[in-house]
Amino acid sequence: MVFDRRKVVKTSIALFSRKGFMGTSLQEIADQCGATQSNLIYHYKSKANLFKETVGYIVQNNHDIVVRAMRKEDDARTRIEKHFKGNLSWCVAHKDEAQIVLLLYYFCTFDPVFSEVYQKILKAAINRLEEYILAGQREGLFSNDIDTRIAASILQDSLMGALVNVVAHPNPAEASKSLNQKWKVLFQTVLG
Numbered sequence: 122m123v124f125d126r127r128k129v130v131k132t133s134i135a136l137f138s139r140k141g142f143m144g145t146s147l148q149e150i151a152d153q154c155g156a157t158q159s160n161l162i163y164h165y166k167s168k169a170n171l172f173k174e175t176v177g178y179i180v181q182n183n184h185d186i187v188v189r190a191m192r193k194e195d196d197a198r199t200r201i202e203k204h205f206k207g208n209l210s211w212c213v214a215h216k217d218e219a220q221i222v223l224l225l226y227y228f229c230t231f232d233p234v235f236s237e238v239y240q241k242i243l244k245a246a247i248n249r250l251e252e253y254i255l256a257g258q259r260e261g262l263f264s265n266d267i268d269t270r271i272a273a274s275i276l277q278d279s280l281m282g283a284l285v286n287v288v289a290h291p292n293p294a295e296a297s298k299s300l301n302q303k304w305k306v307l308f309q310t311v312l313g
C-alpha cells in the first residue's frame with residue numbers, strides 16, 4: 122500500500138479541528154486514513170511534526186485561494202482588498218483549517234518550535250502586504266509618508282483579529298458580513 126501524505130493531512134485537519142491536538146491520537150489518524158500508527162511515526166516522527174505539515178498544507182491552501190482572486194491588472198488597493206476578502210472566504214469555507222491556525226497561535230505561546238513556524242507565516246504575510254503597499258505608493262494610490270512595514274503589520278494584525286472573530290463565531294458567514302465596511306475604514310486610515 123502506498124503511503125498517502127495528502128490523505129493523512131486531510132484526515133488530520135478533520136480530527137485536529139474537531140477534537141483538538143491533544144484529543145487526537147496518531148492511532149486515530151492512522152485508523153481513519155487506512156495507515157498504521159507505526160507508518161505515521163516512520164514518516165512524521167511525532168504528532169507535532171504531523172501538525173506542522175498540516176499547517177504547511179493549510180497555509181498553502183489559503184495562499185492558493187487568495188492568489189486565485191488576483192488579476193494582473195488589479196491596482197494595489199484592489200490587491201489588498203482581494204487579499205482580505207480572499208482570506209475571509211477561505212476562513213468561512215474552510216473553518217476546520219482556520220481552527221487549526223488558531224491552535225498554532227495557542228501552541229506558539231509556549232513552544233518555541235511552533236513559535237518559529239508561526240513567525241515564518243507572519244513574516245511572509247506582512248511581506249506580501251508590504252509589497253502591495255509599496256506598489257500602491259509607486260502607483261500614486263498611497264502616501265509616500267507611510268511607514269510601509271508598520272502599515273503592513275497593522276493590516277495583518279487587523280486581518281488576523283477579524284479571522285479569529287469569524288472562526289470563533291457560531292455562524293462564520295454571519296460574523297463576516299460587517300467586515301467589508303470596517304476594512305474600508307481601516308484601509309483609508311492606514312493607507313490614506
